[in-house]
Structure formats: C-alpha cells, structure tokens
Amino acid sequence: MKAATVYDVAAHAGVSIATVSRVLRRPGDVRASTRARVLASVQELGYVPSASARSLAARRTGVLGLFFPSIDDEENQAEAVFEQDTQVQLVVDIPDTGEVRPPNLYFDEVLRGSEREAWRHGFALMVGVGRGSNPAAMVNDIAGRVDGMAVLARSVPDELLDHVSRRIPVVLIAGPRRGDDYDHVSVSNTEGMRALTGHLLDRHGVRDPVYVAGPADSPDDAERHLGFRQALEAAGIDPAALPVLRGNFSRVQARAVAEELLAAGTLPRALVCGNDQMALGLLDVFGPAGVRVPVDVIVTGFDGIDAGRLSTPRLTTVHQPMGDLGRAAVRAMLSRLEHPDQPPITSRLPVKVLLRESSEGASA
Amino acid sequence: MKAATVYDVAAHAGVSIATVSRVLRRPGDVRASTRARVLASVQELGYVPSASARSLAARRTGVLGLFFPSIDDEENQAEAVFEQDTQVQLVVDIPDTGEVRPPNLYFDEVLRGSEREAWRHGFALMVGVGRGSNPAAMVNDIAGRVDGMAVLARSVPDELLDHVSRRIPVVLIAGPRRGDDYDHVSVSNTEGMRALTGHLLDRHGVRDPVYVAGPADSPDDAERHLGFRQALEAAGIDPAALPVLRGNFSRVQARAVAEELLAAGTLPRALVCGNDQMALGLLDVFGPAGVRVPVDVIVTGFDGIDAGRLSTPRLTTVHQPMGDLGRAAVRAMLSRLEHPDQPPITSRLPVKVLLRESSEGASA
DNA sequence: CCAGCGAATGTAAGCGCATACAGTAGAGGC
DNA sequence: GCCTCTACTGTATGCGCTTACATTCGCTGG
Structure with a gap:
C-alpha cells in the first residue's frame, strides 16, 4: 500500500x-x-x-523553527524502563525538596505562544531542545527544514548561528545582542527590576536592599541587576556600598545563601532576587527558621512562575510575558520573511510588577 | 543572496x-x-x-508529528496587543481563584517526552495544537510532513484519522480504542484507581466512598470509575448502593459539588475524585468551611499534577507518567515504521499511587 | 607489463508537486 | 458563420537531493 x-x-x-x-x-x-x-x-x-514535494517546488516549507537550550537533567532519565511487571505502585510520598522538577515551564510557555502564533499565520512549528552532545547537528537539521528560526538565549554558538543564517532568517529570543544582523525579542528586564526596586525604596522606605544575583554570565541577570542599581542611584543610594549575593539562579543554591545570612545573624530589610527560583529558595529556609516575611525581611523574585503564586507567602515578582515572547518571535520571523531587507529589529516586551505578600503588608 | x-x-x-x-x-x-x-x-x-529535497528523494521526512486538542481559552487572547506605550506596569496582585491558567501541563509533559525521544532516534518533532476552527486542515498538513503521527485522546475525528492513516502510521495516546488498526499507548487508569480505592477500604476502613466523576463521555474517567467499583466489589460492597457525584473534571464545578455536600450536611468518609482538579476544588471549599481533611473526610485525586503537591493538605493521587506517554508514543511510531505489518499494539504504562496528607494521618 | 579488482567518483534518473505557458472549448459579437 | 475573448485544463519543466549504475583510477598479482 x-x-x-x-x-x-x-x-x-x-x-x-x-x-x-x-x-x-x-x-x-x-x-x-x-x-x-x-x-x-x-x-x-x-x-x-507530500509536503516535501510541495516545499521543494514552492521554494518554501511553511514551517518555522524554535530552538531551546536544555537546562534540566534529561540525560540521566534517558534509559527509563517501560517494562515493569507491575502496573501500579503504592508510594508514601513525603514532601520533597522542591527541586525534583525544575520548572522550565518558561520554555513551555514560550513554546505555546510560538506554536499558536505560527499556525495562526499558516505555518507549522518545529521544535528542537538542545541536548548535551552537539546542538550543531540539530540546529542544522532544523535550519534545513524551515523558513525561519528562533533561538532562545545563547543556546547556539555564534559561528553556527552565522552559518544557518545564511540560509534562513534567525531571530534571537531573550538573549544578549549578537552582532547587529539579527532580529531580537526580549523583555524589559532593566525597567522591570528598576520599578520593583523603586517601589521598595519609595513605598517601604527600604534603604539597604541586597541583590541576590544569578550566574555571572547571564545577560538577563545583568540587565536586572542594572535596573536594581539604577533605582538605588535614583534614590540617592550608592549601590557599591551594598553587598551582592551570588545565587546562580538555583533554588538549592539560594537556600545555602539564606543559611549563611541566618548564620551571620544580620538580615537586610529586603532581599531582591534575580529570579523566582532563588526567592523561593530563601523562603524555604526563612519559614522554618522563624524569620517572618515580609515583616522581618522582604523577599522579591523575577519571572512570575507559577510556584511563586502558590508559595507562602505569595511572592512579589516581575512577571514576564513568556507566551508573548514566543509570539513576538514568530512575528519577527514572518516580518523578516516578508521584508528580507529591512534593518534588524529589536522588540522589548513590557513586564508587569506583581506586588504580593512577600513584600506588601509590612508597611502601612 | x-x-x-x-x-x-x-x-x-x-x-x-x-x-x-x-x-x-x-x-x-x-x-x-x-x-x-x-x-x-x-x-x-x-x-x-534542503530537507524538502532530501525527504523527497529519500522518501522519508525524518519527522514525527504530535497532535493535541486545545482545552484552554486561547482563542480570546488571540489578539493580545504588543504595542503598549509603557514598559512596566505595577499591579497589586490579589490571590486568584486558581482557575486562571488551566494546567494543561499535561500536554507539556507529553510533549517534552515525545520531543526528547524523537530526537534521540534521529527524528525531529512537529507539534500541532487543535484550534476551534478546523483541525482537519492542520492534521492533513502535519500528515503530509511526517513519517508518523501521534494523536492525543479524541482530538481527531474518526474519518480524518482513517484518511491520514492511509499515508502514515498513526498512534493514539490515552484515548479510547478506535478500530483495531491503530497502535495505542495509555496508562493503567483502572488498576490505579482500584489500588487507591482498595487502600482506602483496607487501610482506612472506609465503607462508603463516594466517587466524584468526570464528564460522562470521558473514556479515562470511565476506566477510573470502573477501577473504583472493582475495588468496592472486591471488598464485598455494592457500588450501586453508593451515590456518584458529577464533576466534569473542572475545579469550579467541583466547588459547587462541595457546597452541595455541605448544604446537605452529610459527608461520606471519603471522596474519590476522577482527577486532581476536582479534588482541589473540594479542598478549596472544605478548608474555609472548617471541614478537616483527612480527619472529617478523605479526598483523593488522579493525575499527579503539580498543584496537588503544593496544596494544603497535599493531595493523595495516582500519578500518571505523562512524559513516558509521549516517549512511548514515539517508540510505537518508530516500531511501526520498522515493522509496518506487525499487529496493532496497545501498551499500558504503569502508574504510581501517591499517598499524601489528604488521605493519610487520619488512621493509625 | 598487463589483466583484474576494489575503491572512489561521476552520470543520470527520478522523488511529488507547483506553475509558466500552451492549448481547447464555449460564449458572445459582428 | 467566423472571429475574439474568457475560462478552464493540459503539457512540460524544474525545485535540490539520493542512489542505482556506470566509469575511472590506482594497485596488485601473475
């Protein structure tokens, strides 16, 4: 047949x-x-x-590509076993550490937004998640199949990017600038953090907020940190006079940071974290230790992940429109396909500061 | 160029x-x-x-397809606006109803599992999420681009499925049987619910558990309900003697059910829900009403969604291996591609009963 | 020194479709 | 009754690559 x-x-x-x-x-x-x-x-x-034949004849595939880096530990679960002899297993499930499933829901939302926007415009979407081995093969493969490609952050090395961009337009999502030939979409990291910090300074009278930073090589964190410092300067405070804590964007790492703070015995009025994960890590430690948030210390995050809505207290944060990021990326690709010669475009999506109980309720 | x-x-x-x-x-x-x-x-x-040319010449695309139904309200956010003049917005975020973002994380996990397994075997993955209009066009489009296709539940009408299955192998994920020509992958709904219910009967001495059912046309719910009844019968209890509550799988609907129960003034010893959403809906009402879970009433769910891990009390449930579902689907497609003539295969993945505080702690 | 052979490379025929261009059949105008 | 024009439909080419088959090259054994 x-x-x-x-x-x-x-x-x-x-x-x-x-x-x-x-x-x-x-x-x-x-x-x-x-x-x-x-x-x-x-x-x-x-x-x-056959889409292959059609694409070949029509000189366009009708597919857009999306490439993510992989941040979770998928490698080790690679050989999960399907052949259990038992269909059901009873487990007394103890509360876990919270680190079990790294919420790269971030990607999921970007993906959903992209997928939706792509089909809306008559394009299919192809996804690739970069694995440890060699992203090169995967990126090349995808590049050969699509009319345009969006790449998250710095998941693809520069020269590979250059290579494929000679065949199809490439859009960078939420990463640092890379050359001036690419279109970019990203969020207002700096403005968001500046607004949040400003709120703490102005409304809560905080004078010594401490920034809990992410990885040193994270451009997102750099932008947020910048916003933090700008707010301080605007309030006449010297950022250099305040300590900065390294948190690496991870929840466990943040717990260690919290332990150290407690050991040192001196808490600042506010801890401003570069992302939600770290803020949650702080809460993990403060709660059991009897440190009251936000009475004893204000804690804030960045990203607006779901877990921050479910924590106790709920986390004040800056919400990124992840879905919109994906959709904006798709629009950028389409726009580029339509006008191949227009100058590179960078679009910044607006963010939303969500004031919740981890910062509010301490003041009047 | x-x-x-x-x-x-x-x-x-x-x-x-x-x-x-x-x-x-x-x-x-x-x-x-x-x-x-x-x-x-x-x-x-x-x-x-060019993958198009290659696919055409080689007579295979190296792509697998995945088709989801869409359950969330994506349609209305279709025209979200990008052109705000403000980059940051400050919002005092009040606790929401929990219904804001329907957790179709279910799909996300299936997707991740599929994506991973596909690339592991040298295949790319193409995703389509069925929108209101006509899935037909999308399914056909995908079918023309791939070597095999997995379809979730009943997201595709029978005749369309027949049509595309004449071109490529189709695998059904977690749906009801449909004809005997398709490969299926699903989870042990019946066995899982039987085990959970049996646990309540045997360990907690429950004699009058009430089942909170999902939509009447849900094959998943039907299987779970069956497992529930089997456990009762095994314990010498007549299922027909016990009432069944209709919950529609939704959290809000479940809240209404809870209100009615409270109004009636008589609670069973245990409420066994067809999914986690409904169980959470019950908790939403019981908590504020002063009904203690699990002391006054035991509540259990099914699915193992994240929110059940974060609720108070944490939800006893049956965890489905969503990611494995996706991976099993990919394997089924590959197996079918390799052996086109082997008889249709149905694989059931094992589930895990997670005993947590919404059921444990009441007994010795 | 040449036949013979394997390795390396070239030749050419599609894969299934879109589309420019050519052709055909009516319908209307004269 | 003939010509023109429109509305369809058919013919033929090529999209960029894989691959069976033919060819060439460089050696080896006789």
Missing part, C-alpha cells in the same frame, strides 16, 4: 496533475464540477499531499 | 553533486582528502541541505 500521489488522483479523476494541484491550492481556478470530482478522488484514495 | 545548493558546493569543491551528498550522508565512502575539501566548501558557502 503505497501512499497516493497527485498522479494517482489525476488518473482516478480523469484530469491532469495540474488540475489536482489547483484544486488543492487555488480552488477558485477550477470549475466546480471538476473540483468535486477531484475531491471525491482525493477522499477515495486517501490522498495527502 | 540565494541559499547554496549541492551544485554550488560541488562546483566550489571541484567534485560532482553525488560526492557532496556522500560526504554528508556516508562520509566513510569518500576519500578523506576530498571529504575535507567538500566540508571546507560547505563551510565557506554556508551550505545547509
């Missing part, structure tokens, strides 16, 4: 292959009666057009 | 196109020196092979 082709349908309907093609692409160009005959044949033969 | 082709590379390297192709597909067949020359040309010209 080989798959039916245009030739089969044409023969079955008694027309030429051109007519079959027209019925599918530009139905208006075909007389209604023959159109019906062709469609009947399509139905009867179970014909589904 | 047109994209380079094999011809360009061949000319540049002074070889025939066949040699270029070989260098990329079967490097061992080419002398090392010429291989190096060709690769240099590839690099210099920024050559990325």
Whole structure:
C-alpha cells in the first residue's frame, strides 16, 4: 500500500496533475464540477499531499523553527524502563525538596505562544531542545527544514548561528545582542527590576536592599541587576556600598545563601532576587527558621512562575510575558520573511510588577 | 543572496553533486582528502541541505508529528496587543481563584517526552495544537510532513484519522480504542484507581466512598470509575448502593459539588475524585468551611499534577507518567515504521499511587 | 607489463508537486 | 458563420537531493 500521489488522483479523476494541484491550492481556478470530482478522488484514495514535494517546488516549507537550550537533567532519565511487571505502585510520598522538577515551564510557555502564533499565520512549528552532545547537528537539521528560526538565549554558538543564517532568517529570543544582523525579542528586564526596586525604596522606605544575583554570565541577570542599581542611584543610594549575593539562579543554591545570612545573624530589610527560583529558595529556609516575611525581611523574585503564586507567602515578582515572547518571535520571523531587507529589529516586551505578600503588608 | 545548493558546493569543491551528498550522508565512502575539501566548501558557502529535497528523494521526512486538542481559552487572547506605550506596569496582585491558567501541563509533559525521544532516534518533532476552527486542515498538513503521527485522546475525528492513516502510521495516546488498526499507548487508569480505592477500604476502613466523576463521555474517567467499583466489589460492597457525584473534571464545578455536600450536611468518609482538579476544588471549599481533611473526610485525586503537591493538605493521587506517554508514543511510531505489518499494539504504562496528607494521618 | 579488482567518483534518473505557458472549448459579437 | 475573448485544463519543466549504475583510477598479482 503505497501512499497516493497527485498522479494517482489525476488518473482516478480523469484530469491532469495540474488540475489536482489547483484544486488543492487555488480552488477558485477550477470549475466546480471538476473540483468535486477531484475531491471525491482525493477522499477515495486517501490522498495527502507530500509536503516535501510541495516545499521543494514552492521554494518554501511553511514551517518555522524554535530552538531551546536544555537546562534540566534529561540525560540521566534517558534509559527509563517501560517494562515493569507491575502496573501500579503504592508510594508514601513525603514532601520533597522542591527541586525534583525544575520548572522550565518558561520554555513551555514560550513554546505555546510560538506554536499558536505560527499556525495562526499558516505555518507549522518545529521544535528542537538542545541536548548535551552537539546542538550543531540539530540546529542544522532544523535550519534545513524551515523558513525561519528562533533561538532562545545563547543556546547556539555564534559561528553556527552565522552559518544557518545564511540560509534562513534567525531571530534571537531573550538573549544578549549578537552582532547587529539579527532580529531580537526580549523583555524589559532593566525597567522591570528598576520599578520593583523603586517601589521598595519609595513605598517601604527600604534603604539597604541586597541583590541576590544569578550566574555571572547571564545577560538577563545583568540587565536586572542594572535596573536594581539604577533605582538605588535614583534614590540617592550608592549601590557599591551594598553587598551582592551570588545565587546562580538555583533554588538549592539560594537556600545555602539564606543559611549563611541566618548564620551571620544580620538580615537586610529586603532581599531582591534575580529570579523566582532563588526567592523561593530563601523562603524555604526563612519559614522554618522563624524569620517572618515580609515583616522581618522582604523577599522579591523575577519571572512570575507559577510556584511563586502558590508559595507562602505569595511572592512579589516581575512577571514576564513568556507566551508573548514566543509570539513576538514568530512575528519577527514572518516580518523578516516578508521584508528580507529591512534593518534588524529589536522588540522589548513590557513586564508587569506583581506586588504580593512577600513584600506588601509590612508597611502601612 | 540565494541559499547554496549541492551544485554550488560541488562546483566550489571541484567534485560532482553525488560526492557532496556522500560526504554528508556516508562520509566513510569518500576519500578523506576530498571529504575535507567538500566540508571546507560547505563551510565557506554556508551550505545547509534542503530537507524538502532530501525527504523527497529519500522518501522519508525524518519527522514525527504530535497532535493535541486545545482545552484552554486561547482563542480570546488571540489578539493580545504588543504595542503598549509603557514598559512596566505595577499591579497589586490579589490571590486568584486558581482557575486562571488551566494546567494543561499535561500536554507539556507529553510533549517534552515525545520531543526528547524523537530526537534521540534521529527524528525531529512537529507539534500541532487543535484550534476551534478546523483541525482537519492542520492534521492533513502535519500528515503530509511526517513519517508518523501521534494523536492525543479524541482530538481527531474518526474519518480524518482513517484518511491520514492511509499515508502514515498513526498512534493514539490515552484515548479510547478506535478500530483495531491503530497502535495505542495509555496508562493503567483502572488498576490505579482500584489500588487507591482498595487502600482506602483496607487501610482506612472506609465503607462508603463516594466517587466524584468526570464528564460522562470521558473514556479515562470511565476506566477510573470502573477501577473504583472493582475495588468496592472486591471488598464485598455494592457500588450501586453508593451515590456518584458529577464533576466534569473542572475545579469550579467541583466547588459547587462541595457546597452541595455541605448544604446537605452529610459527608461520606471519603471522596474519590476522577482527577486532581476536582479534588482541589473540594479542598478549596472544605478548608474555609472548617471541614478537616483527612480527619472529617478523605479526598483523593488522579493525575499527579503539580498543584496537588503544593496544596494544603497535599493531595493523595495516582500519578500518571505523562512524559513516558509521549516517549512511548514515539517508540510505537518508530516500531511501526520498522515493522509496518506487525499487529496493532496497545501498551499500558504503569502508574504510581501517591499517598499524601489528604488521605493519610487520619488512621493509625 | 598487463589483466583484474576494489575503491572512489561521476552520470543520470527520478522523488511529488507547483506553475509558466500552451492549448481547447464555449460564449458572445459582428 | 467566423472571429475574439474568457475560462478552464493540459503539457512540460524544474525545485535540490539520493542512489542505482556506470566509469575511472590506482594497485596488485601473475
């Protein structure tokens, strides 16, 4: 049972292959009666057009690509076993450390936004998540299949990016600038953090906020840290006079930071974290230790992940419109496809500061 | 600047196109020196092979498809606006109802599992999420692009499924049986619920558990309900003697159910819900109403979603291996591609009963 | 020194479709 | 009754690559 082709349908309907093609692409160009005959044949033969052939002939694939880095530990679960002899297992499930499932929900939302926007414009979406081995093969593979490609952060080395960008337009999502030939989409990291910090200074009278930073090589963290410092300067406070804590964006690492703070015995009025994970890590330690948030110390995050909505107290944070990021990336690709020669565009999406109980309630 | 082709590379390297192709597909067949020359040309010209042409010639695309139904309200956010004039917005975020973002994290996990397994086997993955309008076009489109396709639940009408399955193998994920020609992957709904219910009967001495059912047309719920009844019968209890509550799988609907129960003034010893959402809905009402869980009433769910791990009390539930579902689906497709004529296979993945505080702690 | 052979490379024929261009059949105008 | 114009439909080419087959090259054994 080989798959039916245009030739089969044409023969079955008694027309030429051109007519079959027209019925599918530009139905208006075909007389209604023959159109019906062709469609009947399509139905009867179970014909589904080959996208490969179509793409080749039409010189466009109708697919957009999305490439993510992988941050979780997928490698080690690679060989999970399916062949258990038992269908059900009873487990007394003790509360876990919170680190079990790293919420790269971040990606999920970007993905959903992209997927949606792509189909809305008649494009399919192909996803690749970079694995340890060599992203090169995967990126090349994807690049060969799509009309445009969006790449998250710095998941792809520069020269590889250069290489594929000679074939298709490439859009960078939420990463640092890389050359001036690419389109970028990102969020207002600096402005968001500046607004949040400003709120703490102005409304809560905080004078000694301490920044809990992410990895030194994170451009996102750098931008946020910048916003933090700008707010301080605007309030006449010297940022250099305040300590900075290294948190690495991870929850466990943040717990260690919290322990140290407690050991030192001196808490600042506010701890401003570069992301939500670290803020949650602090809460993990403060709660059991009897440190009251926000009475004894204010804690804030950045990202707006779900867990921050479910924590106790709920986390004040800066919400990034992840879904919109994906959608903006798709729009950027489409725009570039339509106007190949327009100058590179960088779009910054607005963020939203969410004031919740980890900062509010301490003041009047 | 047109994209380079094999011809360009061949000319540049002074070889025939066949040699270029070989260098990329079967490097061992080419002398090392010429291989190096060709690769240099590839690099210099920024050559990325066209997957369309390759797929057409090779008669396989190297892509697997995944089709989801859409359960969330994406339609109305379709026209979200990007052009705000403000980059930051300050919002006092009040605790929400919990219904804001329907956790179709279910899909995300299936997707991640599939994506991972696909690339592991050298296949790319293409995703489609069924939108209101017509899934037909999307499914057909995907079917034309892939070597095999997995479809979630009943997201695709039977005749469309028949149509595309004449071109490529189709695997059904977690849905009801549909004809006997498809491969299926699903989880042990019945066994899981039977085990959980049995635990309540045996360990907690429950004699009158009430089942909170999902939609009447949900095959998943039907299987779970069956497991519930089987456990009762095994314990010598007549299921027909006990009431069943309709919950529709939704959290808000479950809250209404809880209100009614409270109004009636009589609570059973245990409420066994067809999914986690409904169990959480019950908790939403019981907590504020002063009903102690699990002391006054035991509540259990099914699915193992994250929110059940973060609720108070934490939810006893049956955890489905979502990621494994996706991976199993991919394996099924690959297996089918390799052995087109093997009889249809149905694989059931094992589940895990997670005993947490919404059921434990009441007994000894 | 030459036949013979394997390795390396070239030649050429599609893969299934879109589409420019050519052709055909009516319908209307004269 | 003939010509013109429009509306369809058919013919033929090529998209960029894989691959069976033919060819050439460089050696080896006789």
